[in-house]
Amino acid sequence: MASTDVSGPPVDRTSSLINNPRFRGLFYQVALILVVGWIGYDIYSNALDNLRRLNLVPGDGFLDRTAGFGIIQSLIDYSEASSYRRALFVGLINTLLVAVLGIVFATLLGFLIGIARLSRNWLIAKIAAAYVEIFRNTPLLLQIFFWYFAVLRSVPDMRSKWSLFGIAHLNIGGVYLPRPVFGPDAGLIGIALLGGVAVSIIVSSWAASRREELGRPPRVWPVHLALIVGLPVLVFFLVGRPISFSMPVFNETGPLLRRGFERGSGLVVIPELVGLLLALTIYTAAYIAEIVRAGIRAVSHGQTEAASSLGLRPGQTLRLVVVPQAMRVIIPPLTNQFLNLTKNSSLAVAIAYPDLVSVGGTVLNQTGRAVEIVGVWMAVYLGLSVLTSIIMNAFNRRVALVER
Amino acid sequence: MSNPSVYVRAAMAPAQPAPRSTVGVAGWLRTNLFSSLWNTVLTLLAIALIVSIVVPTVRFTLVDAVWSGEGREACLAANGACWAYVKAYLPQFIYGRYPIDERWRVDLVYAMLALGLVLLMVPRIPAKGATLAFMLLVFPVVAFVLLTGGGLELDGGLIPDDVMAPSAFRFWIEYGAVCAVLLALAAALAAWQGASVARTLRNLAAALAVLAVVLLAVSVDVGLEHVETANWGGMLVTLVVAVTGMTASMPLGVLLALGRRSNMPVVRLASVVFIEVWRGVPLITVLFMSSVMLPLFLPSGVTIDKLFRALVGVALFNSAYMAEVIRGGLQAIPRGQYEAARALGLGYWQMMRMIVLPQALRLVIPGIVGSFISLFKDTTLVLIIGLFDFLGQIQASANSATWASPVTGISGYIFAAFVYWIFCFGMSQYAGFVERRLDTGYKR
Incomplete structure (x- = not known):
């Protein structure tokens, strides 16, 4: 009978250890550590060997040497006599500049296109769809080349210009804008603005508590307007108008060499920045548009219907019901796109916009310090993404849907 | 029961056709493009946008484009794209x-x-599996040999140079030795684990043989010119x-x-x-x-x-x-x-x-x-x-x-x-x- 035969084949004692999941796990992990450690040691010793042969001592001492190359755009003081450290810092600031501007423009354009894609107007929706399909399916580098080499090189030369309302001008030297000039007391306006924002935050929280008490929100937007716009404007006139604008001066006549825009007048945005910004904005906006569309469509129809049946007007439904719920879906991938844009700004090196990678590449070519420069790049970009993830995770915990 | 003041319809009234304004091309246009004043404005703006983008693009890429010609003169003369280039x-x-x-x-x-x-x-x-195996195993090797010209120099490196000069022969001796060691290790492991020794050896030997064939294919001189x-x-x-x-x-x-x-x-x-x-x-x-x-x-x-x-x-x-x-x-x-x-x-x-x-x-x-x-x-x-x-x-x-x-x-x-x-x-x-x-x- 089968029931009598319960002992089975004799147990092999030697196999018990290898079949023990804990032992096996330990074995695999030790093996992994050994392999990774061996590769790491090999890389380390090879690198030391090779560096010694090149007469390079690893370290950051070289960063204090004189850079000796110019940078076409720097927001802080920089000259050829500055150090490599300073040059890399200029590059970092330029990266952040293009990233911040790109994020602002791409978000605006992306939301516009995303909402247009959901428009009830067939033509508008189709245009938005075409935009997304065209710009998402072509390489960003190609778009950068297109804007920089093809479009911005076919604008008027240095001695002529295209103008928009007499304020913004464009020629092959870049975009010319009015430059704000801050007088000695301009800081007071900034203080007034900060103070206004601070007070209006307090007012907002007071308004929120009033709404809870009374069931209807007090009317606070005039207070906000007065605090955030009115106060700085008032201070501006009180301290004697410390901010003026330096307009770009264009010489149409005179000696040939003096024609064109006068140096030092107005704000010159170099074409490299314009091209990079255009490409990054247009490319990333296509992705943001898709995220916005998906986010809005993720709010179920029942929500809008419920809001309508409660008597909310379409505008209120959108503002109070759809957008807050859509934002919960939109924000995480949106942050991802912001990070992508920041990382993609490293393509600046292809058109010689002096960002961190571009400047770092120059330093690398001059000094041969491959390990240190690549280390700086990785540290900066990793730092930026870790920082963003920390902020976003905190934000996500706050807005995440709390279920059951 | 015939009360003349009460009228009850005995048959279904014939269905009226849908209003003219909601069907056909006109209806579609009305609902999708001109449903309200705001929508109409949007439509007109969209049409203006399309015209201002599509017309110059078509002119540049098709109408004014240069399709044939020699050298830069052809392109210099063009108002549109230079497809000749x-x-x-x-x-x-x-x-x-x-x-x-x-x-x-x-x-x-x-x-x-x-x-x-x-x-x-x-x-x-049909036969997806066979095709996939071909594309993953045979195609890369064939493509490598065709594109580079093959003839990869394998001369080994485990045996010191003064014992045996670098050559393909040395490589294959080393390959054989490494295979033998691997097979022995696998057999020992299989025996320890209580698995079938014969099957483990067969599987590993097959994998090593495939690798040998691949290495042979990329290293043998097939008479193709080498292309850097x-x-x-x-x-x-x-x-x-x-x-x-x-x-x-x-x-x-x-x-x-x-x-x-x-x-x-x-x-x-x-x-x-x-x-x-x-x-x-x-x-x-x-x-x-x-x-x-x-x-x-x-x-x-x-x-x-x-x-x-x-x-x-x-x-x-x-x-x-x-x-x-x-x-x-x-x-x-x-x-x-x-x-x-x-x-x-x-x-x-x-x-x-x-x-x-x-x-x-x-x-x-x-x-x-x-x-x-x-x-x-x-x-x-x-x-x-x-x-x-x-x-x-x-x-x-x-x-x-x-x-x-x-x-x-x-x-x-x-x-x-x-x-x-x-x-x-x-x-x-x-x-x-x-x-x-x-x-x-x-x-x-």
Whole structure:
């Protein structure tokens, strides 16, 4: 009978250890550590060997040497006599500049296109769809080349210009804008603005508590307007108008060499920045548009219907019901796109916009310090993404849907 | 009961036709374009926008374009795109500086790739398994031999030079010795674990034999002229980078995704660090790293081909993204599936191979294709480290003295955009098709 035969084949004692999941796990992990450690040691010793042969001592001492190359755009003081450290810092600031501007423009354009894609107007929706399909399916580098080499090189030369309302001008030297000039007391306006924002935050929280008490929100937007716009404007006139604008001066006549825009007048945005910004904005906006569309469509129809049946007007439904719920879906991938844009700004090196990678590449070519420069790049970009993830995770915990 | 003051209709009234304004072209226009004043304004604005963009584009690319001609005079005379230049450079865009007499080899590889993809992608064609095995095992070797010319010099390195001079013979002796050691180890392990020694030996021997055949194929001199990868260019480089990156990143991505969800802390930590580091940095720094830093990490005297270094960088970079996509699929599989597989007595790899991964991969097809598309677009970055891919070749030729004109560059870029767009849009459309096809089982 089968029931009598319960002992089975004799147990092999030697196999018990290898079949023990804990032992096996330990074995695999030790093996992994050994392999990774061996590769790491090999890389380390090879690198030391090779560096010694090149007469390079690893370290950051070289960063204090004189850079000796110019940078076409720097927001802080920089000259050829500055150090490599300073040059890399200029590059970092330029990266952040293009990233911040790109994020602002791409978000605006992306939301516009995303909402247009959901428009009830067939033509508008189709245009938005075409935009997304065209710009998402072509390489960003190609778009950068297109804007920089093809479009911005076919604008008027240095001695002529295209103008928009007499304020913004464009020629092959870049975009010319009015430059704000801050007088000695301009800081007071900034203080007034900060103070206004601070007070209006307090007012907002007071308004929120009033709404809870009374069931209807007090009317606070005039207070906000007065605090955030009115106060700085008032201070501006009180301290004697410390901010003026330096307009770009264009010489149409005179000696040939003096024609064109006068140096030092107005704000010159170099074409490299314009091209990079255009490409990054247009490319990333296509992705943001898709995220916005998906986010809005993720709010179920029942929500809008419920809001309508409660008597909310379409505008209120959108503002109070759809957008807050859509934002919960939109924000995480949106942050991802912001990070992508920041990382993609490293393509600046292809058109010689002096960002961190571009400047770092120059330093690398001059000094041969491959390990240190690549280390700086990785540290900066990793730092930026870790920082963003920390902020976003905190934000996500706050807005995440709390279920059951 | 006939009350003349009460009227009850005995038959259904005939249905009235829908109002004229809601049917047909007019109705469609009314609901979709002119439903309100605001909508009408939007429509008119949209029409103005389309006219202002499409008309100049069509004029530039078709009406005013120059289709034939020689040299830059043809382009200088043009008000529109200069397709004559694209026509003249087309062979370069496709093959780079690959020797003209040897281009049939590239054509052959292209044809094999296209045929293989069609056989794999059209659902109605049978024998998918055999085709896949062919494309993954035979095609890479054949493509490698055809493109480089084969004849890779394998001379071994385990036996010191003064004992035996470097030669193919030394390599094969070493290969045999290593195989013997591996087989012995496997046999010992199998015996210890209580598995079938004969079967373990058979499987390992088969794998080693396949590897030997591959090594033999790439090292034997087949009489083809050797072509340096420095002479490769254009679409060839783009496709080599893209296809290798895609195929290499899939298995790596699966391993990393499994590692990230592993119970073993060291494995998990290693996977997390690997994935997050690659995902945190831009591809361009990875490529710079592979081109300037990798040589420092290798023993002196060892050099690796520049294209190969870029391939390694692209594959590793993409595998991190692939891992995150696949992890999403793994997380979406209900616990019950894992537990049921365990209850059936399947081991870890059996469970993954037969139960979890088929479902997980199917779920993330859109993500996988999305990452393929971005990889395809990212191949353009190799031009920054000095490889001439499709875009790099166009960029280089646009400034050549024989064709330089104000419209040369823009024509090249439009052509490049068109080609990249076809590839990427095609991929996304195919992904949509596959998704709809596989989706049926989940629709309730």
